[in-house]
Amino acid sequence: MTSPWALQTTYVDSTTLTAVLPADKLRTAKTATIYVSDNTYNTISLRLPFAIGTMAPLLSGSEPQVVYAGNPGFNLTVYGSYLRPGMVVRWNGMPLSMVSTGPVWMAWVPASLIASPGSANITLVNSDGLVSNSRVLPVNPANTPPGYSPVITSINPTKLRAGGEGATLTISGSGFFTGSTVYWNNTPLSTTVSSPLQLFALVPASLMASPATVSITVVRANGIASLPRSLTIESVIPISSSVTPGGFIAGGDLSPITINGSRFLAGDRVFWNSVPLVVTSSTPTQLMATVPAQLISSPGTAVIKVVSGSLTSNPYPVVVYASVPIPTLAAVSPAYVNAGAAGFTVNVTGSDFLPGATIYWAGTPLATTFVSASEMNAAVPAGLVTESGQFDITMANAGGASSIPFTQMLVRPVLSTLTPSSIVAGSANVTLSVTGIGFRPTASCRIRSSDGDWVLRATYLSSTALSLQVPPEAIMNPGTITVSIGDTTNAAASRLVTVIVEPGKPTISTVLPGSATAAGPEFQLTVNGAHFYIGARVRWNTTDLSTRSHAVDGVGTIQSNRIARHCQPWRGKRVRGQVPHDGVPDPAGEPAHLEPESGFGRSRRAGVCPGGPWRQLFRRRSDELG
Template sequence: MRNLRQNPGAIRWLRVAALLTVMLLLPLVGARPPARALTNDNRVNAVEITSSPYVHTVMTSAFTTEASDPALVDCGPANVPKQTHSAWYRFTPAGSGQLAANTYGSDYDTVLAVFAATTPLTQLACNDDAIPSLQSAVSVALTVGQSYLIEVMASGNQNGGNMTLTITYTGAVTSAVALAFDAQPSATLTASTITPAPSVVLRDANGATVTHDSTTVVTLALQLPGSPSPAPKLTCTGGLTRTAQAGVAAFDGCSVDRAIAGATLRATSGSLTAATSIPFTISNPQPVVTSLSPSGVLAGSSAFTLTVTGSAFMPGATVQVGATGPITPASITDTTLTLTVPAAAVSQAGDRPVVVTNVAPGGGSSAPTSFTVSNPSPTIASVSPAGAIAGSGAFTLTINGEGFVSSSIVNFGDKTIVPATKTATKLTAAIAASDIAQTGEFPVTVTNPGPGGGGSQTFTFAVTNPTPTISSLSSSTKPVGSAGFILTINGSKFLPQSTVLFGALGSRVPTTVTPSAITIALTTLELATAATYDITVLNPEPGGGQSNSVSFAVVNPSPLLSSLSPAQWLTTGGELTLTINGQGFVATSVVEFEGAQLAIATVTPTKLTVVVPGAMTGTPGPRSVKVTNASPGGGPSNTLSLPVLLPKPVIASLSPSVLTARQDAVDDAVVEINGSAFLPNSVARWNGSSRPTEHVSATLLRVTVPAADLTILGSVQVSVFNPGQSDLSNSLPLLVRSRADANCDGTLALSDALFILKIIAGASPVPGCDANADGIGPANPDANDALYVLRVLAGLVIVP
């Protein structure tokens, strides 16, 4: 611009040319649209120019200037600030041509620059003032295949405003209408990168590449013939969508995970015509096996998981194990296959080739890899039966364990036997009767042939004597004292060498022996004492042993009581020698007297005597007597009762024996009864009627005589009754006399007065008889007492 300003004529022509350009463009542009606020404030968001002519209006007062905006070269006066409020545009020509750009119609001073979109940007043209105004205009030649950036700025201290940019390009500016494959896919292997890499170009209506297009998004997809399942999958590095760069969308790192023939690639982008590649084939590689895990198993193993390691294993691959297969693996990766090998495939020993096959297209089979099936080493866990009885006959021997195969052999002693049935854990073999005719120990082993195989450990099979069994005895009991006899023991498995164990009597040699019966002799002496004997039969080793036990008893009789002597006893009788009569008594009989055992003094089969201590008969009541004989046999007898009675009470005397009548019947009298056999519950009787009685001792009772009993004169019979027995004591008379009956003869007469006078004269009174007839004065009688008697007789005084 500086050079132009130094040449005024050139400036004039430039202004004329600018005016002519404006006049030519105005019909194309039409009325200027109102300013719009866009986001092209920086070059990252530059507005893409896609047509010519191109007019764009925008308000730039809010636009900024980036620190990274390029510095301008030769663009107006150097002292004028530029590059404020910048707006950016991008243009990619479809062919080489001439670009004319201006900011005519803007309402502020502008600066206009054009750059090649290189790194860094390359300035191609710049203008501050193009005509006698504040707007700018440039013209620059452009080259196809290069993108360009256009910057509009405010000049000086301008704050931007309504900016109008007008672009005219004399070369071709076209849009894409269709897609086309620039690089077609070729045949390759699964999971391998497709070469050449698929490349899709954007074509205009004339078939030319729209090199200015770097925004269109292209999607790539795999088209399959038919409907394979599972469907092959296309993957590309970075995904299946690409944004075109200069009209080209390149897809790199593409591969297909499964084999397929006749597949095509299809490119699409919105309304553009889609493109389809030529058909191509993805082939499976030939697999390679490097190792097996496990590398072998034992014959007869159950189904197991086999892991095949190698390379180029493809989906759909199968595995052949010997004659078994093809087997579909449970899982497949490029380098590993896992599959379940059925038990039938390894039931017999031998080598099994393992081959992996990939399906077509391509594919094929790997080289065979050997898998070894070996016979196991057999192990015996148990045999059944574990032994046998000599001479018991043929039987089937079952051998339990593991590692048995169809070719296993059973060794029994020095005989080799082919098993009748065979499984991996059980063999059965027929053993002949001749093999176990005699006792002994026979080694049992199992042998497996090669490969692998070998012999098991040894199990010892014992052929032994039987254990005898007793079922019954010809007689299981004999009474004590029986005569000797022959006892037969019935049962089974008795041998000529059998012996009989007869309890405490020890071992007996049989008199006769058959397989089912043994006899022994028992003596009279052995039957003399009651006892129980456990009888067993013993067979010798090997095996043999002791039979079950049965009992033989020499039994006591059952006792029976008939009478006792004496038949009763008194509580005062003291120690008692009791005789028990009956039968079935023995020396070991036990006598129970009221539950207490007593020592036997003498014993015969029909009589026992015992001494009963006096303390056991000191109280009245019945006493039970029973005899028990010990087992075997024996048992308790019937029970007899011995009555123990109280003695009959006896009255010796009464004190006093005379009572004086009481007319007023107020005071009771007390009489002491002397005698024997008085009990705490003894009762005194007054003419047969009970009276209150105090037990003082066994020889003294005190009886309270009510006053009412003393109003009746006369002789009263006093007796004693012991409850619990029917006998009364003897009775003694007691006199209830009148006070005037001085001589106590029971009658009131003149003789009573005379008797008083005799006492006064020195005679002795009747013992216990009070002669104080009037009851006045001293106890000794006087003349008044005799006078009192006469008055009573005369009826002058009434007394009881």
């Protein structure tokens, strides 16, 4: 259908469709037409009327719950939903005089209506004529001793399905004497008293034709009745969620079949296509039946359905194979475990799984549990995951060939500790000691830093110990590196562990040139040493010099340009000169104390560069002469 009234429709089978009626189509009372259209063949079905009216009142309770014959008239209070002005209470179909019409709804019951023992069927009728469900009000004999009435404590089943083929109610309680009768509203049921604590009643299919809420009471032969208990008749379609097994081998014998789902009721039937099966067990979530040999004598497919009265479940397919199928594996969960883990359960999904199939771990059979034609579980013992690696998972149906291996099951090595946990930047010949679980002789390591990514072979010591040689280029600069353990033969890898790369203390080995001529031209000063990093600066006294770094592996050269312009010869007194920074006179006027041309001595102090990220030291002339 293409009109605005087209409904979302679900195909159940060739005789059943379900459709969703949106709430916006129910806002006003009207009469609609329902029909089925087949766009493929451009045909439509016979049109049937469908009434959309206001909600009928719902009677949920009344007070009092029991009255006694011969008593005076009384006010009957009723409770429920969808009660509207003009609503009337009926006593066995007869309207009562309303005393109050909201928010408390009350009707007057004259003494003449309770002159003798019995019961009354209480209903509500709105002004539009819609009638509520009914509830039974017992009228017990006068002078009935307290506690003498029969008592209902439970009814089983608690719900029935509309359209069912009849049911047996098991009623438990007390005070059930010979001659007691169960009433369905005001209709007596065929009753069997098992004991004073239990009785059985047969509900004919005619009473279960449509959804409703009914009152169940027990009435003794002397007319004394119990308080009513409600019983719901639901219009709910049974649901099949899985069928086990999902496949059979052609030519097999009589075979059991299990249908798992929900909303199953006693008396529900199971069909293989259109052939009814013998149901051997029934619970609200599972039905068990037997499949006769003639239904699986040749290859093919079938549909399993659960039928409850006039309602049919969703179809569930099963396959009859010509021979034992080879299962197909689609996924394995979990995708990985850590080496040394405790035993665990592996879940395998795929297709063509049959009862009796076995899951294998690298060729070792596992204790396997069949779940469905597309799901199996197996127990993996701890002894199979002591070593890291990538392992094949396979499956074979009983008497059949094995599946194609599923090779994505990883057992990861466990990296526990790295020693040392910190390294000095620029260090050479650094070895890390590794402890963990599940290491193999083919173990590898991966080291990552801001300078690059290295994959190296590890030195295998044992399944719990390795040794790693750290590449010098990975620790050139301060920061961190991350280390993980893997294997050269598979994709299994451990967690990442971080190692701190600390800055080393800078040291100076030489300063070139080693001397300078006072009042000479600008020149380049080269400072050689170790642990020079990007950003290092050279200072002359307290003045920063223009600096270029050529550090490699933490050992290198720092060059400073134009560091002396105003040096004067020594004439028997202290010489004071301004040392410019990058060609610009130092605004602070910091003096540089220099030795005259006749001779240079070694400095007794070291210059410090506190402004940079690392301290740079170099020896300089600082003698004071005069």
